[in-house]
Amino acid sequence: MGKTLEKDRIVEMFGAIIEAAKGNYSCRIGLSGNNDALDSLAMGFNMMIDDVRNSIREIEMQRNYMDNVITSMPDALFVVSPEGIIQTVNNAACTLLDYEEQNGNIQLLNRAAGEYTPGNIIGTSVYDYVSGNGHNTLQEAIEKVFRTGEPVSYEVLGAGLLGPDAALYETRLGPVVLGGKVAAATIIFSDITQHRRLEKEILEISSREQCRIGQDLHDGICQLLIGITLMSKLIEEKLDAESSSLARDVKAVTELIEQAIEQVHGLSKGLLPVPEKAEGLVTALKELARNTEEMYGVSCPFKCDGDIRVQDKTIATHLYRIVQEAVNNAIKHGNAEQVSITLAAHNNGITLAVENDGLDFPELSGTVEGLGLNIMEYRAREIGASLDVGRKSSGGTIVKCTIRKKSTE
Structure with a gap:
């Protein structure tokens, strides 16, 4: 009789183990009350099942929490594969895509119609929603994230998507790393x-x-x-x-x-600082170079290639302030002993360059807040210019601002 009971208990244990292997964590093994080896095994199994259930409950809570965070984000979020296949989106992403062009005007679609929902966006290609230059820019950014594992950011008008053209978006991409490899990329569009x-x-x-x-x-x-x-x-x-x-x-x-x-x-x-005349920028930069040498005791030559005239006073002032900020950063933060200012004309416009032999630009090294760089970037954007800040191969920093000729006229 005792052997039959033991056999039944062993069969019960195997049955419970099989159910647990199938994912049924509600199963438990009854105790005989004999406090024997089988009861010890049953107690151990039940404790293990309780731990698994608690872990699953915590994971579900964390998943629900993260889902709520992603869903409530004000910025549009896409998670894509290396091929650009959308794996996850949030409500803001659906809203961003819910625009269509009617008679030349961008209009928000009726959300009740459910034109775009996570259900019918997931599994499609993110490139299906991007047109023109936005397609190439986004593709290059995604490829860079998967290739280098480093984040990428850029600004674009209308996000290159079906969103309103008048909106300016900051596009930020970041790697999702699993097992030491980039498994996916996040894309966040922020209306700035x-x-x-x-x-x-x-x-x-x-x-x-x-x-x-x-x-x-x-x-x-x-x-x-x-x-x-x-x-x-x-x-x-x-x-x-x-x-x-x-x-x-x-x-x-x-x-x-x-x-x-x-x-x-x-x-x-x-x-x-900039006199009210077409050659005012050149005059102001000459004086800036001279004052820099007198005030800080550093070498600051100014070179102007060609007869350069900037008719627009606002553009001339922005260009001057960019150079002034670059010079100040070189001396105050970079400990430069040699700073040069070059103004050159070319077929497409003019280029201003500030080079120094000091330390790397602080904002690039993360040693100070990037307020100065941010202001320079804003000034460049405001006049339709491009701003590049980089390290020189021989040491030091070069700040280069290029503006097209049409803007300076």
Whole structure:
């Protein structure tokens, strides 16, 4: 009788193990109460099943949490394979794709119609939703992520998708690494239109205030100080004619006022660096190079190839500020002893280059915040120019800004 019971218990155990192997983790093995070896095995099996159930519950909770995070993201998210096949999308991605062109106008489709849902997007190619140059750019970015395992980012108007053309998107791609290999790539489209608009407004407000203050200094305080200087010289002449000992003191005051005028002129010129003429940029860069040598004791030659004229004052000012920021970074952060400024004309436009022999550009090395680089990039975008910052093979940094000829006219 005892052997039959043991056999039945062993059969029960094997049955439970088979069910667990099939994924049925609700099975349990009953205990006989004999506290024998079979009961110990049964208790161990039941504890293992409880641990598995708890682990599965935690995994499900984490999965639901991540699903909710992805679903609620305000930015459009795609997860793609090396071939560009979409594996995961979120609601924002569906909304981004829910645009169509009607009579030349981009319109949002009726979401109730469910034109695009995760169900009918997953399994399709991301390239099916990208047209024109956007297709090549995205393909190159995806291939680079899988080839190097490094993130890629760029900005594009309308995301190259069916989204509204007026929207500016930052496109960020990153690797999904499994087992030491890039198994998938994430693509995030962030609408930065409002962000860029605010950047522009802040910079424009700053520029307007600089111009206003510079003009006020030149037309107001400078003229007032010049008037005081003339009055002081008249008093000095009268006292000198009377052989008064005060004449020397008044002369000293006059000299101090003249020094103040020079300082105010310098402040005014710093706020309004580019003169109101076509060759104003060249003049301003020459003075920047000269002042840099005098103030910091470094070599800062300026070279201009050709007769370069920039008619647009806004473009000239942005170009000047880009060079000024690059020079300041080279000296203050790069410890450069040699900084050169080159302005060159070519068939398609002009190129400004600032080279130095100092340390690598701080923003590239991550040693300081990239505010200066961000502002330079914004200024370049604002005037339709391209900005490249890189390391020189011989050491140091080169900042190059290129703008097409049509923009400078």
